[in-house]
Amino acid sequence: MPSFDSARDRFRIGPAHLGVLGCLYGGEDVTDDLVPARDELRAAGLASDDDAVIPELADLVAALADPVVLVQIEITGGEGVTDHGAVVGNDACYVYETWPGEVESEYVRTDLPLLVWSLARVVGLRDRGAKPPTAPVVTTRIGVMDAGFEALADMDALSVDDAAERLRALLSGEGGLSDPELTVFTHLLLQLNGNWRMTVAWNNREGRGTDIRGITVLDCGPLGYWLRERPAEPIMPGTVTSDDELRLIFTDVRRVWELITELIPSVEELPSPIER
Structure with a gap:
């Protein structure tokens, strides 16, 4: 109801x-x-x-x-995929969230200067004190990560050590990874809380269509946040294959906040000023 x-x-x-x-x-x-x-x-x-x-x-x-700016957030976690976001109108700004398994969304009014804070809260952004690992950049293929996820789904009954050993062997064979990237990537997948994709869209001032910016971030718990630099957002459906490059970069929480901020268009980019 x-x-x-x-x-x-x-x-x-x-x-x-x-x-x-x-x-x-x-x-x-x-x-x-x-x-x-x-x-x-x-x-x-x-x-x-x-x-x-x-x-x-x-x-x-x-x-x-009649939205001026639309924000869409797709969060993938252990309970599946949930959709969240924000809508900015000329007179009001709302952030909305869903709950896994629920149909209804909660719409909460916020002030435009607080929008970035609200979006950061939606994705659960917080500082866990993670430090850059020995390999702050991991480069492989999309198919290798997908194979890792599939393997983990079949390892529920294994101990953490056994799962890590099997996953490490798979990533080494499938992706040709070697240390230190291999060890880092293995633990990234084991520690993954979820990943979120944030996309912001608005009609551009020139009236030539819609401008879009986006980022995808992996929340790896104690191992911190990892920005998916490749494939770069925004990504259109059906444009990424298993052979495409996957490039993950360790990103501290302050930089993630900045990346969210940079997604939001400035007043000069919008077709008309909005109230702040």
Whole structure:
């Protein structure tokens, strides 16, 4: 069910509810398949019987309908893939998060100067005191990393030492890696908490289409953060193969913060200034 937390100006809304809000914003009739979602919005007090949404929700709807900047975050972890992000409108800025296995997302209003902080929180950015390893750069192929992930999926019953030994042998054979890269890469995969891909898009000022910037970062727990320099973002679907180069670079937490900041377009890059 959708809901509203007035004390924190946040909403829980699912895709079907967004579909209803899109119909209402455009002055269109709610389609039959969206009627249950419309009834849920009414039951939650977010829309009246004559389909007028509450003022607080109207700001979110306006930002979603006419976004100035869109941020998409795809996080892959042990529970699968979850989608998060942010939407910046002319009058309001919201960050949204999902929970593994849940349909609805939580939309929380934030101020534009706090956007980078909010995005860093979404990806769980924090300083664990990781130091650069003996090989701060690892270069191999996408297929080698994929083979490592597949092997790890079959090693759940093994001890950490046995899993490390088998993984090391596979990476050495499949990718031709040698020390110190081999040892570092082996432990990166063993310690991997998850990886996240952050993409920011906006209509450029020249009116010639959409500009896009992005990064992909591996969160390797005590071994720190690793920026995937190759393949470089943004990546279009179907453009990466198993033979493509994979290049990972150890990146301290301060630099990751800077990389997130650099994704956000400046006012000069946008088609029109937005309120800050």
